Amino acid sequence: MKKIAILLFAVLFVESSYAQSQNRHSILVPDIQDFISLKCDFHMHTVFSDGSVWPDVRVEEAFLEGLDAIAITDHIEYLPHKKDVSTDHNRPYEIAKFAADAAGILLIQGTEITRGMPPGHLNALFISDANPIDTANYLDALSVAKEQGAFIFWNHPGWLPQAREGIKWYDEHSRLLEAGIINGIEIVNYNEWYPEAFKWCVEKNLTMMSNSDIHESLSSFNEKNEQELRPMTLVFAQEKSPEGIKEALFGGRTVAWFKGKVIGKEVYVRSLAEESLFLEETHFKNNNTEFRKLINKSDFHFYMERNGEEFHLKPRGEMIVTGSVDHPDYEFKITNFITENGELNIIL
Amino acid sequence: MKKIAILLFAVLFVESSYAQSQNRHSILVPDIQDFISLKCDFHMHTVFSDGSVWPDVRVEEAFLEGLDAIAITDHIEYLPHKKDVSTDHNRPYEIAKFAADAAGILLIQGTEITRGMPPGHLNALFISDANPIDTANYLDALSVAKEQGAFIFWNHPGWLPQAREGIKWYDEHSRLLEAGIINGIEIVNYNEWYPEAFKWCVEKNLTMMSNSDIHESLSSFNEKNEQELRPMTLVFAQEKSPEGIKEALFGGRTVAWFKGKVIGKEVYVRSLAEESLFLEETHFKNNNTEFRKLINKSDFHFYMERNGEEFHLKPRGEMIVTGSVDHPDYEFKITNFITENGELNIIL
């Protein structure tokens, strides 16, 4: 019965829910290249389609886990709870909006257009009314979304039930691409990542998306997948706002962060590494050996190799590294930072 | 989109949800006095009243946390989601039933009759149809529940919004007691426990209940309250079945387990301690000192005092204790085992 009193008083609600005991986890991802780095998840479900939680739970989870922006993207066509729950496709957004505003989470209205393969499932973000997108023909649905200014991406192209014989690019996708309808692809979804989709994004200049597609509660999702944090799309925006995110997504300025891996174009991945790692000046010399501290200022893990030795620099961790006084050489391969050119090499 | 495939095949559903990655936590509570000790939670909410999750989530949470039985008890009268969610009061039970059967969780149909104080909120368990309980007069509601054979208890008697001037027993409660309508009281609800209600239970021969009253997800609930496990009612039953639980509840055979405290009648609390603790034979003597191992075979914490020294025997923990060879004396006060006679003293 806790919530009766709470819901009568909006102020009390917020103080009770957040101020008293709920601490947001702060995630350190460095800003790069004059952009603000935003932690985002653009694919998730609630009881309004086949998810297990009320829409405001998605906001609370995002707040606590340290995200900046989310989109709730319930299915248009797949409504297993429709016997009991409203089929108004705008309700998840409307219900979650106040909690998002109060928590300072950017809430982007979205939906999932859910069809067989091809074209499979597609998310539309930045829509203003989800109900007219409920059409018989998927091209009509996409057209309505586009008229609302949507950013559209292809979800989980390698998802087994729709890719029994492997991940595949269909003619339909070529047509959608040529018509300017598809703007991105999930290279990461739930607990999978698709190297093939990563290549498509590079070749075809599509935006890389990395989303949770969460249906259950966040804690269950993270425990089941044995991970610290859900998959995120890192967005490099000119401003922290829905408009800023929209401009960045259309501009292709994203990187996938998934189970410790940082995956994207080298131009962004390299900057993330460079802005995270800091090599202090030498604090001690012994004969020809110099000793320096290597500091990770971010919440990324760094799995590194140097001269055949492997080591793991943890989030906000610090290590001592040594070098030759005469020929110092601090070149590292970061095996969990992956670009179109393979694992990232960096010289500090 | 993970769930589409899953829901097409019930077998796959269960294998995917449970068999693959979801491990139930096993909680060790010893059986006592020829009874089976069952871990139960008889008070919780879903989106069908003011909770945040779909009904089957309550089953999954109970399974993973190691419970034996639960009751979903959505409010009859308080339905903040009614604009979007069905008001059929039987739906939470119906929806959760298959998951409960599959998981081996005993699901008891219940509801919360939600009125101002007095009489406050009352839970009815073992009902067969919640809809006719939706009546204008609370006495009618209780009467309908009783006709269905309900076990009825008074919820959170010390809940601040209904006890601004302190926890209080009203004349209405005396009348309900005399009429045989109230069978128990929550001595623990959410993050509170009520010593006054504990006394009432002892004096008036009412069954002690200890429930979560959870609205949010379990992980959020446990983290917010900084606890390992939700509050539970330990039920000492003749058999592991709804009937067994019902007979035990009417028989008053329960103990509250809450934030490490074990609270109840000494006749049960003492047995729980005695069946949990085991003092091994002496394994070493040094002059007049003998050394023995004290083993906790349960998942209870034991905060103990002996000769002015305090120590903490953890769940399934083991310690070395010493005594005089000539006059061994293993008397302990267990400060977190609380009975009508105060903290429990035990001689091993």
Add this chain to the structure above:
Amino acid sequence: MKKIAILLFAVLFVESSYAQSQNRHSILVPDIQDFISLKCDFHMHTVFSDGSVWPDVRVEEAFLEGLDAIAITDHIEYLPHKKDVSTDHNRPYEIAKFAADAAGILLIQGTEITRGMPPGHLNALFISDANPIDTANYLDALSVAKEQGAFIFWNHPGWLPQAREGIKWYDEHSRLLEAGIINGIEIVNYNEWYPEAFKWCVEKNLTMMSNSDIHESLSSFNEKNEQELRPMTLVFAQEKSPEGIKEALFGGRTVAWFKGKVIGKEVYVRSLAEESLFLEETHFKNNNTEFRKLINKSDFHFYMERNGEEFHLKPRGEMIVTGSVDHPDYEFKITNFITENGELNIIL
């Protein structure tokens, strides 16, 4: 200055160190085949050779981690602290003995005979005086140890500094084997395991050893190697005593437990699995599907495969498994239980 008072009173010492706050972790490994399963570590160091801790720390660590028996095996020949620390090779045992007796840990006197390869390093257990083993010729050292009744095993045969070109069996080892001097080999040492050594043990009927070779503190060791528990040798003994362990080691009744892997002869590994896993009776049927609970009563992890699906049954975990009512089939491959015949298959 805490310890001054403590050391003046042996009783106080023990109560303070153990009884008040130090809880032993209980590790559940099932007994098998009428033997008692003992958790042992037969290779570790202290400040008396090149380790970092005082000898009684090894006892405390073993107690807290849940072991039954240890051997401290400081190097005879490698004493980097000899400028500051006594070179009496019996001192580590003598110092640790009281703490071991008080804690109920079986302390077996041992030492490490430390030579270049071949024959490399060899541990001698069950010795009575380590000082005469300090001889110029390693054969003399082994001979003295044997006269004291030692069980001798070859340490870390694949250790890189002594196996630059790979793990190798030398003629010297054949001679030691033929002379009955070598009784076992470490198939696990520190953070490595040696499949080749495992084969040698099977072929040549040598006892398999799995030891920590710890030099640092236990917490540092476990964290550095990202593991829950140190490597252990599981010994299947007729009684819990040094004599029982000695008889079992000479009898070859051991299994290696290392980073979740259980490695040994199928005759023992299969028994460990069979005594750990329990499949409950069917608790629910749905059409042709039966639902049953699979329970892990041990602290082993089980990484299992069944019909192409992988899952992880955690220590003391429980899962729901399903089968066909008409043709139930509960055959599992346990991929982390490794025998001379490969991964273990088990039918429940």
Add this chain to the structure above:
Amino acid sequence: MKKIAILLFAVLFVESSYAQSQNRHSILVPDIQDFISLKCDFHMHTVFSDGSVWPDVRVEEAFLEGLDAIAITDHIEYLPHKKDVSTDHNRPYEIAKFAADAAGILLIQGTEITRGMPPGHLNALFISDANPIDTANYLDALSVAKEQGAFIFWNHPGWLPQAREGIKWYDEHSRLLEAGIINGIEIVNYNEWYPEAFKWCVEKNLTMMSNSDIHESLSSFNEKNEQELRPMTLVFAQEKSPEGIKEALFGGRTVAWFKGKVIGKEVYVRSLAEESLFLEETHFKNNNTEFRKLINKSDFHFYMERNGEEFHLKPRGEMIVTGSVDHPDYEFKITNFITENGELNIIL
């Protein structure tokens, strides 16, 4: 045998020990008032007196836990290991020095002058030779230390074996104070803090010290005392060097950090809070309520009260707080920040 190879090559040693797998925990304590905030522990033991570890372990522990400076302070007079370990009082410092230099830890030479009460135990820091401090008369010992330029503080004045009838200031302490020999007092030692000693420091202008007095391994110490971090003395120095620390200690610029409590003069404690907490601009208004984010940029816990509500802002945590648009009021009591004026009040 891991260490043989390691010790042959100093560079390898450092790379192996630190660079490969050992991550330093970075502790965020803000700099204040143009001073650098240094995390220090000036009281600890090794096998050279009654501790359990080799001296370099103390450096490794300090590095991993995120400290800037330590002093090893083995007892002069209490040497329970003297049968086996050198009694040269300078050896702990000499042995630990290389590891400290390599790790970038400031190692200050110290010792503990260990007498009955009065004057009890006194630590001398910044000494150059501990051996001549080994004298029969404690005044002589202190005199020798002072000649070496020592900073001297009284240890654990409330330690039970020397304060059976309560903590007490003796005439001897007055004499030492008047003679300028005592410069500080431990207001925190091991698992205790002494409010009386805190008052003495304020009244008599003595430096407040907060030290671990660790004898066991750090992990054992922290687990036994159920704490995240050992007690630390926060030193506000003009430069990060032994000289900088010495100047700050003689200048009285310290604060105690112990089990989440921050204890010291308000002039420093207030600055620590002010430099840690940041209140963002309003991000949302609803009627007369404004919503703002409160950010903790430090690794301090903040247990706060505001308008009768209690909450806990965790290390690097963030929360939403609300206020009246017309009359915003952000005054907090921080109950775990303790000064000579009681719990700290702060207006953001």
